[in-house]
Amino acid sequence: MYSYTEENYLKAIYKLQEQSGEAINTNSIAGAMATKAASVTDMIKKLSDKKLLKYQKYKGVHLTDAGKKIAIETVRKHRLWETFLHHKLNFLWDEVHDVAEQLEHIQSEALIDKLDEYLGFPSHDPHGDPIPGRNGIIKVTKLLLLSDLETGKHGIISGVVNHSRLFLQYLQKNGLTLGRSIKILEINAFDLSVQIELDKVKKIHISNEVARNILIKTK
Amino acid sequence: MYSYTEENYLKAIYKLQEQSGEAINTNSIAGAMATKAASVTDMIKKLSDKKLLKYQKYKGVHLTDAGKKIAIETVRKHRLWETFLHHKLNFLWDEVHDVAEQLEHIQSEALIDKLDEYLGFPSHDPHGDPIPGRNGIIKVTKLLLLSDLETGKHGIISGVVNHSRLFLQYLQKNGLTLGRSIKILEINAFDLSVQIELDKVKKIHISNEVARNILIKTK
DNA sequence: AAATATTTTTAGACATGTCTAAAAATATTT
DNA sequence: AAATATTTTTAGACATGTCTAAAAATATTT
Numbered sequence: 001m002y003s004y005t006e007e008n009y010l011k012a013i014y015k016l017q018e019q020s021g022e023a024i025n026t027n028s029i030a031g032a033m034a035t036k037a038a039s040v041t042d043m044i045k046k047l048s049d050k051k052l053l054k055y056q057k058y059k060g061v062h063l064t065d066a067g068k069k070i071a072i073e074t075v076r077k078h079r080l081w082e083t084f085l086h087h088k089l090n091f092l093w094d095e096v097h098d099v100a101e102q103l104e105h106i107q108s109e110a111l112i113d114k115l116d117e118y119l120g121f122p123s124h125d126p127h128g129d130p131i132p133g134r135n136g137i138i139k140v141t142k143l144l145l146l147s148d149l150e151t152g153k154h155g156i157i158s159g160v161v162n163h164s165r166l167f168l169q170y171l172q173k174n175g176l177t178l179g180r181s182i183k184i185l186e187i188n189a190f191d192l193s194v195q196i197e198l199d200k201v202k203k204i205h206i207s208n209e210v211a212r213n214i215l216i217k218t219k
Numbered sequence: 220m221y222s223y224t225e226e227n228y229l230k231a232i233y234k235l236q237e238q239s240g241e242a243i244n245t246n247s248i249a250g251a252m253a254t255k256a257a258s259v260t261d262m263i264k265k266l267s268d269k270k271l272l273k274y275q276k277y278k279g280v281h282l283t284d285a286g287k288k289i290a291i292e293t294v295r296k297h298r299l300w301e302t303f304l305h306h307k308l309n310f311l312w313d314e315v316h317d318v319a320e321q322l323e324h325i326q327s328e329a330l331i332d333k334l335d336e337y338l339g340f341p342s343h344d345p346h347g348d349p350i351p352g353r354n355g356i357i358k359v360t361k362l363l364l365l366s367d368l369e370t371g372k373h374g375i376i377s378g379v380v381n382h383s384r385l386f387l388q389y390l391q392k393n394g395l396t397l398g399r400s401i402k403i404l405e406i407n408a409f410d411l412s413v414q415i416e417l418d419k420v421k422k423i424h425i426s427n428e429v430a431r432n433i434l435i436k437t438k
Numbered sequence: 439a440a441a442t443a444t445t446t447t448t449a450g451a452c453a454t455g456t457c458t459a460a461a462a463a464t465a466t467t468t
Numbered sequence: 469a470a471a472t473a474t475t476t477t478t479a480g481a482c483a484t485g486t487c488t489a490a491a492a493a494t495a496t497t498t
Contacts, residue, residue, distance in 0.1 A: 003484075003485090005484080005485065025445080025446085026445075026446055026447085027444095027445065027446080035485095035486075035487090036486080036487065036488085037445075037446060037447085038446085038447075038448085038486085038487070038488080038489095039485070039486050039487070040446090041446065041447055041448085042447095042484095042485075042486080043485075043486095046484090046485090057446080057447075057493085058445080058446060058447080058492095058493060058494065085330075088337060089330070089333040089334060089337055090333065091329075091333070095329075098327075099325070099327045099329075099330050102325045102326065102327070103322075103325060106318070106321045106322060106325075107321065108317075108318045108321070110310075110314075110318075111304075111308070111318050114308040114309065114310070115308065118307060118308055222454075222455090224454080224455065244475080244476085245475075245476055245477085246474095246475065246476080254455095254456075254457090255456075255457065255458085256475075256476060256477085257456085257457065257458080257459095257476085257477075257478085258455070258456050258457070259476090260476065260477055260478085261454095261455075261456080261477095262455075262456095265454090265455090276463085276476080276477075277462095277463060277464065277475080277476060277477080439498100440497105440498085441496100441497080441498075442495100442496080442497070442498085443494100443495080443496070443497080444493100444494080444495070444496085445492100445493080445494070445495080446491100446492080446493070446494085447490105447491080447492070447493085448489105448490085448491070448492085449488105449489090449490085449491090450487105450488095450489095450490105451486100451487080451488085451489105452485105452486080452487075452488105453484100453485090453486080453487105454483100454484085454485095455482105455483090455484095456481100456482080456483080457480105457481080457482075457483105458479105458480095458481085458482105459478105459479090459480095459481105460477105460478085460479085460480105461476100461477080461478070461479090462475100462476080462477070462478085463474100463475080463476070463477085464473105464474080464475070464476085465472100465473080465474070465475080466471100466472080466473070466474085467470105467471080467472070467473080468469100468470085468471075468472085
């Protein structure tokens with residue numbers, strides 16, 4: 001149907017669009033795709049010809065419904081595969097992305113449906129990101145940044161902002177994994193670092209930089 | 220490392236080589252790859268430059284050790300994925316090939332090793348074909364064609380020659396699946412069709428055409 | 439508003455893999 | 469062995485996706 005490259009462009013544009021809400025410019029796509037602006041312009045024309053996005057020269061781009069559908073399907077596949085790799089094959093949560101980046105392009109609806117069922121129709125991937133349903137609907141849970149919680153508040157670690165391996169490994173090492181309960185003990189007024197209680201027993205001190213990248217579900 | 224296309228050529232040449240033992244000519248590769256002889260010549264040159272095969276103009280081709288290694292790795296991946304699809308995702312044995320054809324090109328040694336372990340280091344795929352080990356060694360079991368068994372002989376259905384969906388579906392429908400025990404009751408001298416006893420209870424009549432495509436392990 | 443900086447597009451090139459049509463080499467028939 | 473048939477290769481083209489360098493458009497500074 002669509003090439004790997006096309007799917008990757010659509011996915012990248014979709015993610016940029018979700019963040020900014022506005023038309024996406026050539027350079028930001030080039031950044032996301034690790035390619036050159038000239039290449040982006042070329043590809044944009046192709047995707048525009050295929051009615052997957054709307055394009056006005058020099059004005060940026062936004063996905064059509066058809067383009068968005070493909071982007072979401074690709075995200076769905078990616079997150080289902082990540083879940084498989086983590087839950088079934090025991091990959092660590094910082095190891096799943098690169099392989100899923102390949103697996104997401106396998107073309108077989110039956111495969112994805114059966115995988116979904118095999119995994120028990122998971123709602124979230126190993127990083128806490130929601131997995132779109134086969135209908136393309138994404139159930140978004142309202143999460144707060146740990147850095148935005150006040151002293152005394154508590155909640156459950158439910159996602160990450162930064163997805164880099166370095167950050168994920170740091171969290172893993174310090175037991176700051178999905179599902180852990182946390183409580184804010186003290187916020188340092190000087191550097192905004194936070195003292196937290198993990199799982200009602202362990203005390204941990206984290207920087208504001210870290211706190212700004214952890215998503216918490218409060219009840 | 221190597222492109223999908225390169226891996227597919229190497230796999231095709233490997234399989235032709237296993238069958239014939241001799242140098243493989245351009246046309247037979249074109250047939251196996253469903254492409255034109257001119258395209259094969261082009262690709263052969265590239266693979267030859269990369270030292271994956273030996274090539275003499277007009278004389279045909281045979282794989283080097285390096286080429287054979289890649290071919291076997293690709294076969295290993297293909298058969299492990301087929302096993303996964305069948306055993307874990309409940310694909311029928313005639314449904315696994317096409318998806319595995321895509322999955323075999325995913326590049327991650329860790330993935331394949333973990334998949335192998337997850338599946339319990341299977342020795343054979345859903346069609347009874349041996350799965351090469353990570354060291355590239357293929358354990359070949361000596362099997363006989365059902366059509367070559369004499370009256371009164373018995374054994375276990377352990378493989379198929381023809382891998383077409385039509386044939387696999389026929390076998391499935393008639394209960395002629397891997398692991399079933401069979402005994403030759405009578406061979407029709409006229410058309411060489413065979414009356415067999417399946418699992419010591421059911422009597423089935425199959426044509427010689429079918430018998431020539433079922434592999435039996437005799438003790 | 440003119441000058442300058444930045445972003446985006448265009449033009450032309452290249453790599454990979456494919457093809458058709460014609461030429462060359464090899465195999466088979468007479 | 470010459471004629472014919474078949475197989476293989478070559479030449480030149482095309483599609484996809486990428487790039488560099490230059491041109492064009494837009495945004496920002498003065």
